[in-house]
Amino acid sequence: MNLEKVDKSRFEPKRPGSQDIAWCPGCGNFGIRNILITALAELGLNPNEVAIISGIGQAAKMPHYIKANGYHTLHGRAIPIATGVKTANPELTVIAEGGDGDMYAEGGNHLLHAIRRNPDITVLIHDNQIYGLTKGQASPTTMKGIKTPTQPWGVFEEPFNVIALAIALDASFVARTFMGYFRESVEIIKKAIEHKGLAIVDIFHPCVSFNKVNTYAWYREHTYWMDDHDSYDREAAFKRAIETDPLPLGVFYINEKPTFEELVPAYKRDKTPLWKREPKVEEIRKILDIKRRL
Amino acid sequence: MVEFREDLSVVLGGAAGQGIQTVEEILTRTLKFSGYNVYANKEYMSRVRGGINTTEIRVSSKRVRAFVKKIDILIPFKRGVLPWVKDRISESTVVIGEKENVEEEFLEKIHFIEVPLTKMALDVGSQLYLNTIAAGIVVGIFRGEFSAVEEYLKERFGSKGENVVQKNIEAAKKGYELGLKLLKEGTVKVEVQRKEKVRDEILLSGAEAVALGALAGGMNFLSFYPMSPSTGVAVFAAQHAEDFEIVVEQVEDEISAINMALGAWYAGARAMVTTSGGGFALMTEALSLAGMAENPIVIHLAQRPGPATGLPTRTMQGDLNLVLHAGHGDFPRIILAPGNIEEAFYMSAEAFNLADRYQVPVIILTDQYLVDTYYNLPELELDKVKVEKHIVEAKPGYRRYELTEDGISPRAIPGYGEDVVVANGNEHDEWGDITEDAELTVRMQEKRAIRKLETIRKNAPLPRLIGGEDAKYIIVAWGSTLHIVEEAIEKLGRDDVALLHFSWLYPLNPEAKKFFEGKTIIAVELNVTGQFAELLRKELGVEVHHRVLKYDGRAFSVEEVLDAINGVVE
Ligand SMILES: Cc1ncc(C[n+]2csc(CCOP(=O)(O)OP(=O)(O)O)c2C)c(N)n1
Ligand code: SF4
Numbered sequence: 062m063n064l065e066k067v068d069k070s071r072f073e074p075k076r077p078g079s080q081d082i083a084w085c086p087g088c089g090n091f092g093i094r095n096i097l098i099t100a101l102a103e104l105g106l107n108p109n110e111v112a113i114i115s116g117i118g119q120a121a122k123m124p125h126y127i128k129a130n131g132y133h134t135l136h137g138r139a140i141p142i143a144t145g146v147k148t149a150n151p152e153l154t155v156i157a158e159g160g161d162g163d164m165y166a167e168g169g170n171h172l173l174h175a176i177r178r179n180p181d182i183t184v185l186i187h188d189n190q191i192y193g194l195t196k197g198q199a200s201p202t203t204m205k206g207i208k209t210p211t212q213p214w215g216v217f218e219e220p221f222n223v224i225a226l227a228i229a230l231d232a233s234f235v236a237r238t239f240m241g242y243f244r245e246s247v248e249i250i251k252k253a254i255e256h257k258g259l260a261i262v263d264i265f266h267p268c269v270s271f272n273k274v275n276t277y278a279w280y281r282e283h284t285y286w287m288d289d290h291d292s293y294d295r296e297a298a299f300k301r302a303i304e305t306d307p308l309p310l311g312v313f314y315i316n317e318k319p320t321f322e323e324l325v326p327a328y329k330r331d332k333t334p335l336w337k338r339e340p341k342v343e344e345i346r347k348i349l350d351i352k353r354r355l
Numbered sequence: 356m357v358e359f360r361e362d363l364s365v366v367l368g369g370a371a372g373q374g375i376q377t378v379e380e381i382l383t384r385t386l387k388f389s390g391y392n393v394y395a396n397k398e399y400m401s402r403v404r405g406g407i408n409t410t411e412i413r414v415s416s417k418r419v420r421a422f423v424k425k426i427d428i429l430i431p432f433k434r435g436v437l438p439w440v441k442d443r444i445s446e447s448t449v450v451i452g453e454k455e456n457v458e459e460e461f462l463e464k465i466h467f468i469e470v471p472l473t474k475m476a477l478d479v480g481s482q483l484y485l486n487t488i489a490a491g492i493v494v495g496i497f498r499g500e501f502s503a504v505e506e507y508l509k510e511r512f513g514s515k516g517e518n519v520v521q522k523n524i525e526a527a528k529k530g531y532e533l534g535l536k537l538l539k540e541g542t543v544k545v546e547v548q549r550k551e552k553v554r555d556e557i558l559l560s561g562a563e564a565v566a567l568g569a570l571a572g573g574m575n576f577l578s579f580y581p582m583s584p585s586t587g588v589a590v591f592a593a594q595h596a597e598d599f600e601i602v603v604e605q606v607e608d609e610i611s612a613i614n615m616a617l618g619a620w621y622a623g624a625r626a627m628v629t630t631s632g633g634g635f636a637l638m639t640e641a642l643s644l645a646g647m648a649e650n651p652i653v654i655h656l657a658q659r660p661g662p663a664t665g666l667p668t669r670t671m672q673g674d675l676n677l678v679l680h681a682g683h684g685d686f687p688r689i690i691l692a693p694g695n696i697e698e699a700f701y702m703s704a705e706a707f708n709l710a711d712r713y714q715v716p717v718i719i720l721t722d723q724y725l726v727d728t729y730y731n732l733p734e735l736e737l738d739k740v741k742v743e744k745h746i747v748e749a750k751p752g753y754r755r756y757e758l759t760e761d762g763i764s765p766r767a768i769p770g771y772g773e774d775v776v777v778a779n780g781n782e783h784d785e786w787g788d789i790t791e792d793a794e795l796t797v798r799m800q801e802k803r804a805i806r807k808l809e810t811i812r813k814n815a816p817l818p819r820l821i822g823g824e825d826a827k828y829i830i831v832a833w834g835s836t837l838h839i840v841e842e843a844i845e846k847l848g849r850d851d852v853a854l855l856h857f858s859w860l861y862p863l864n865p866e867a868k869k870f871f872e873g874k875t876i877i878a879v880e881l882n883v884t885g886q887f888a889e890l891l892r893k894e895l896g897v898e899v900h901h902r903v904l905k906y907d908g909r910a911f912s913v914e915e916v917l918d919a920i921n922g923v924v925e
Contacts, residue, residue, distance in 0.1 A: 142614045144615050148615075149622035
């Protein structure tokens with residue numbers, strides 16, 4: 062495909078409310094939007110085939126700034142909702158999107174169980190290592206020592222290492238990128254979307270308003286690309302996952318396994334999305350007949 | 356000699372793990388198959404072994420569907436059962452069992468028929484057969500069809516091997532012959548008419564009815580986290596998931612359960628969650644999301660006493676206020692409370708049409724009493740269930756939250772039509788994008804909380820009046836107490852007392868007011884404050900004059916309600 066020629070405009074929303082973008086000027090969220098739109102367009106998808114389910118936070122406003130089916134839901138709940146969407150209609154390309162607070166704090170439990178359940182959805186975490194929308198409190202990925210209005214003594218909790226955690230749980234696809242690297246990020250997100258099974262992509266992005274430590278320059282200086290890494294080697298992936306400085310970027314781990322939708326009884330014989338189905342009255346009659354006998 | 360006619364209450368009591376449930380199953384199925392009307396309900400402790408559980412089985416010439424306090428025949432499987440049910444024992448109670456299981460002080464007060472259950476069981480090969488022997492005795496006393504017992508045991512234990520089946524049949528046979536002998540000797544005399552028609556009727560529990568109703572209504576997605584007493588619905592659905600080709604998923608918590616179901620509805624599925632009060636409490640956040648995003652959802656809530664973990668395996672009508680007020684902000688909801696097993700079926704089916712049509716949470720409020728009740732019913736008319744889908748295509752320019760006269764915006768789903776569907780839990784414009792516009796906020800609030808609510812309200816069905824329109828006294832009941840109150844009024848035998856039963860609880864159609872004018876109103880509720888009486892005041896301005904309340908975690912009995920009504924009417 063000639064990538065220069067791909068028409069991204071079909072993902073540009075023209076709705077009145079989508080024109081007033083609520084992100085701060087200079088925020089990394091703009092870059093992620095551009096990356097996502099590019100990835101979707103390059104994959105040849107259409108807006109009505111895609112559903113973006115977000116939680117709450119600055120990152121979670123994405124469904125309003127892209128033309129695609131969207132559901133802006135509750136803090137931490139994007140993953141179960143996205144799972145429901147995908148399971149009801151496996152023909153859709155489903156993306157769950159939110160910030161690090163959204164996905165790792167409030168939604169942490171759902172993330173763990175989504176890894177076990179393995180629905181074929183892509184989870185994009187805008188990881189700015191801070192809470193944006195609520196104005197700069199520490200998030201689960203805020204680094205130790207950083208002072209915030211609500212941690213004036215400096216964060217002393219261990220930051221959450223989602224990459225190591227996901228590999229430990231034998232997740233299906235685990236990657237990390239920094240939105241400052243456009244082309245690489247597009248490729249990673251395309252791979253994640255194309256991957257069959259739960260794909261987790263932790264996306265570093267600066268919060269210019271509240272995170273004065275993890276800036277564009279900081280991410281460039283403290284990350285590197287894993288060029289010589291075998292993503293199918295779990296042990297090697299885990300070793301990379303626990304490196305801290307510099308932080309590796311790229312696809313850490315791929316583990317191909319059946320998805321949730323493939324295993325639920327609903328789709329074993331019949332792939333029709335649930336909305337097209339009718340109740341099986343004959344099966345009810347059968348049960349009632351058994352209840353008539355003994 | 357003791358003689359029983361027309362309507363008997365047989366109670367079996369023992370420890371959890373002693374197989375009371377198996378006895379309940381053998382008896383309800385085989386006695387129904389033998390042509391008797393049956394009804395069963397159990398009460399049990401929240402423990403897996405030990406304690407005392409009892410099950411009441413009514414066997415009757417006519418239809419019976421309500422819990423009675425009286426015990427005609429009692430079979431205790433352990434010591435402690437008689438003290439546990441002492442209020443229910445009278446001089447005509449026949450106790451069948453072993454002496455060591457009957458406390459001294461009761462021997463004088465009852466008819467005791469000593470039966471060496473343990474020895475009989477050991478003769479067959481193990482103590483384990485004690486419950487099957489007891490079941491056999493009861494079937495014998497009713498001259499039930501032994502072939503039905505045999506067939507049931509084959510089905511029930513078939514997977515455990517031929518030997519287990521044969522031993523159980525042998526045990527049941529021993530009991531059965533003993534039962535016949537008691538009849539022949541004239542120790543007991545039982546006269547209950549059988550009806551050929553009953554044999555082919557359906558024996559169903561409340562939990563099964565909810566699950567089957569949901570399936571008939573098109574449920575194709577069920578997410579849940581186990582919690583008594585709601586789990587039976589999930590068990591039933593899971594066991595039939597392959598045949599129905601549906602999604603049944605036990606998730607990490609109730610928060611996930613409801614959110615998944617919301618996602619499923621958003622994408623066009625018909626989804627349900629099944630839970631109890633404590634689980635529903637966790638779902639409250641997502642209930643608000645459903646309200647704001649106008650996302651349909653069906654919630655089955657089987658009530659048990661609260662607050663908190665309360666009495667996990669007992670019953671109460673104590674969560675009406677919870678489902679009425681749960682969630683922050685104003686948004687409409689529909690609350691249904693089936694009165695019996697048939698209604699549990701039809702209402703569970705209809706709940707999906709309602710959720711789809713109005714795009715609101717629809718809550719099916721049952722309770723432990725109803726989900727654990729069984730009786731035979733003639734038929735469920737599947738043709739009566741209509742699946743109405745209210746999904747439109749997303750045509751170009753589609754607006755998910757289009758402002759309309761009746762407050763209902765046509766709902767499209769992702770992937771059907773050219774355009775996209777944007778749903779939102781934040782305040783939004785007609786397209787679904789975030790807004791903070793004051794004027795638009797007002798219109799959206801009014802759309803959801805006033806116009807849509809009014810549309811639902813005026814279409815709400817009226818309560819059912821059982822009895823004369825000119826009755827002086829109106830007994831108000833809701834949900835699962837229907838037949839208990841009905842039977843109490845029947846026994847009362849006065850035509851100036853009528854029953855007004857609500858199974859559609861909210862929102863109330865203002866026309867319902869007409870039933871109350873000029874009457875003395877008595878509310879019968881299984882909770883400590885009279886939650887429904889309060890709702891009547893709030894919604895209709897109706898003042899209830901007397902409240903008959905029970906809140907010990909046990910169901911009302913017909914006798915209790917009868918006494919209470921007697922105490923109020925002149
Ligand atoms: C249940 C609930 N708790 C708290 C909040 C307040 N809240 C909104 S966004 C947010 C955190 C946002 O941080 P993050 O998820 O990292 O996203 P960002 O804004 O940085 O993109 C919080 C705590 C909420 N909306 N809902
Ligand atoms: S608060 Fe931070 S993350 Fe949010 S939009 Fe502003 S800069 Fe971006």
